[in-house]
Amino acid sequence: MGRPKKELTSLKLIQVNIRMTVDDYIKVSDNARTIGLSIAEYIRRKATQKSLPKKKVSPTDRRLFVELSRVGNNLNQLAKYVNSGIRDPYNIHKQLEEVKALLQFLKSNITGNDR
Structure with a gap:
């Protein structure tokens, strides 16, 4: 028995490319790394106003x-x-x-x- 198929609405079919300054990229990547998300997931959550995980503290x-x-x-x-x-x-x-x-x-x- 295989894995169940995902619904079409939950598939990530659309790709959006953005340009940003080096400073913006560094800030976004640092923020994403700090809370343990990929850059894409961090931007996705910020753009859709979904909640972000709490900051990881060493x-x-x-x-x-x-x-x-x-x-x-x-x-x-x-x-x-x-x-x-x-x-x-x-x-x-x-x-x-x-x-x-x-x-x-x-x-x-x-x-x-x-x-």
Whole structure:
């Protein structure tokens, strides 16, 4: 018994060729590779507004992201203490803001590929 025939509407019979700049191609291919799709499937899903899979994150980046989240949680606890109205003898409020901004920058670089 052979494989069942596909319906005519589900066959990919039509080919569409497009031109793009080298920069556009690099961006599209990087985005497709990041989420584990072929370039053609990535473009097809974007053009038809179908959902894209979540970005694949390497185990190293995942561990880094978890650790950064823990640090951020500790910083939020410290910020809550500082903002509670208790006198800040060490003037850490400004330093906390700088560290939070740095953490946000690092997190965005881990997950920063545009889909």
